[in-house]
Amino acid sequence: MSKSFLAFVLLERPVAPDMMALATALRTRHPELAKEIDVGAEDARQGSAGGSILRCGDQLIAIMSMPAAIPQDPGLWSRASRAWPEAKAIAARHRGHLIVSVVGRNQHLLSTARLMTAVIGALIATVPECQAVVWDAKVAHPADLWLHLSMQSFAPFPDYPFPLWVDVLPFRFQKGIGAVTMGLTAFVGREIQFQTSRLPLDALIKKVAGLAVYLIERGCVLKDGDTFGGDERERIAVRYKNSDQFNGMPVFLCTDGSSYY
Structure with a gap:
C-alpha cells in the first residue's frame, strides 16, 4: 500500500507557480488553514530549479515545475475518456507539468489527500495553464472539476472529494x-x-x-x-x-x- 501520494498537474505550457499567489488563494479558499500556511523567501522567488516548498502546519508540500509532458499511459486516458471525452486530446497536447507531493513518509493518508487536494485546487485557481490533474498515476480529471470539487477538501465524511482520488x-x-x-x-x-x-x-x-x-x-x-x-x-x-x-x-x-x- 502506498504511504503517500503523487499528483501531476498537466500544463498547456511549462510555468512555475507564483507561491505567494498560491498561498493567498489557499487561505481564501480554505480559511481554516489561514494561520498555518507559510512560504519561505527563497520559494516565493520561483527559483530557476523549478522546485518550491509550501508549509502548512507541520506538513511540507513540495511543488516542482517540469518543462516536459508526463509519460503517456494509454490505459489511464482510456479510463478517463469514458466520462471526459477530451481527455486523450489534453494528454497529447500538454507541454509541461507540476509535480505535487507531501514531504516525508508514513503520513496519515486521508489527511495527506485532503491537504494535497486543497493545494492543487489553489494551484489551478492561480495558474491559468493548468489543464488536468493525474492523481497517483491512477485517476485523471479535468482542471475545472478539480477546481470545483477541491473546495470540499476538508468537508466531513462522507462529503470530501473522494471522486478525485x-x-x-x-x-x-x-x-x-x-x-x-x-x-x-x-x-x-x-x-x-x-x-x-x-x-x-x-x-x-x-x-x-x-x-x-x-x-x-x-x-x-x-x-x-x-x-x-x-x-x-x-x-x-x-x-x-x-x-x-x-x-x-x-x-x-x-x-x-x-x-x-
Missing part, C-alpha cells in the same frame, strides 16, 4: 453488470469489484462509491468472508481475490447473492 468504472459480465474502483488501493490495499444481477446501474455505482468512501474513512475494515448490507434481506458477500477480469489486481469481490466464482 478514486474512479468507479462500470462493466458487464456474463450474469449481469459490475463496477470496479481505481485508486482505492492506495488507501486500503485493494480495489472494490462489485458484481450484481439485481441492481440497476445507478444504484450499483452509488453503492460502490459509498463503500469506497467508507473504507477511505475507516480503513480496511472488510475482512475476507464478511457480509454487509442495509438490512437482513440485503446481504452482500465479500471475498479477497485477485480479479479475473482486471489483470489479477487484488480486490474486495462483492456479490449480492448469486454465485459468481
Whole structure:
C-alpha cells in the first residue's frame, strides 16, 4: 500500500507557480488553514530549479515545475475518456507539468489527500495553464472539476472529494453488470469489484462509491468472508481475490447473492 501520494498537474505550457499567489488563494479558499500556511523567501522567488516548498502546519508540500509532458499511459486516458471525452486530446497536447507531493513518509493518508487536494485546487485557481490533474498515476480529471470539487477538501465524511482520488468504472459480465474502483488501493490495499444481477446501474455505482468512501474513512475494515448490507434481506458477500477480469489486481469481490466464482 502506498504511504503517500503523487499528483501531476498537466500544463498547456511549462510555468512555475507564483507561491505567494498560491498561498493567498489557499487561505481564501480554505480559511481554516489561514494561520498555518507559510512560504519561505527563497520559494516565493520561483527559483530557476523549478522546485518550491509550501508549509502548512507541520506538513511540507513540495511543488516542482517540469518543462516536459508526463509519460503517456494509454490505459489511464482510456479510463478517463469514458466520462471526459477530451481527455486523450489534453494528454497529447500538454507541454509541461507540476509535480505535487507531501514531504516525508508514513503520513496519515486521508489527511495527506485532503491537504494535497486543497493545494492543487489553489494551484489551478492561480495558474491559468493548468489543464488536468493525474492523481497517483491512477485517476485523471479535468482542471475545472478539480477546481470545483477541491473546495470540499476538508468537508466531513462522507462529503470530501473522494471522486478525485478514486474512479468507479462500470462493466458487464456474463450474469449481469459490475463496477470496479481505481485508486482505492492506495488507501486500503485493494480495489472494490462489485458484481450484481439485481441492481440497476445507478444504484450499483452509488453503492460502490459509498463503500469506497467508507473504507477511505475507516480503513480496511472488510475482512475476507464478511457480509454487509442495509438490512437482513440485503446481504452482500465479500471475498479477497485477485480479479479475473482486471489483470489479477487484488480486490474486495462483492456479490449480492448469486454465485459468481
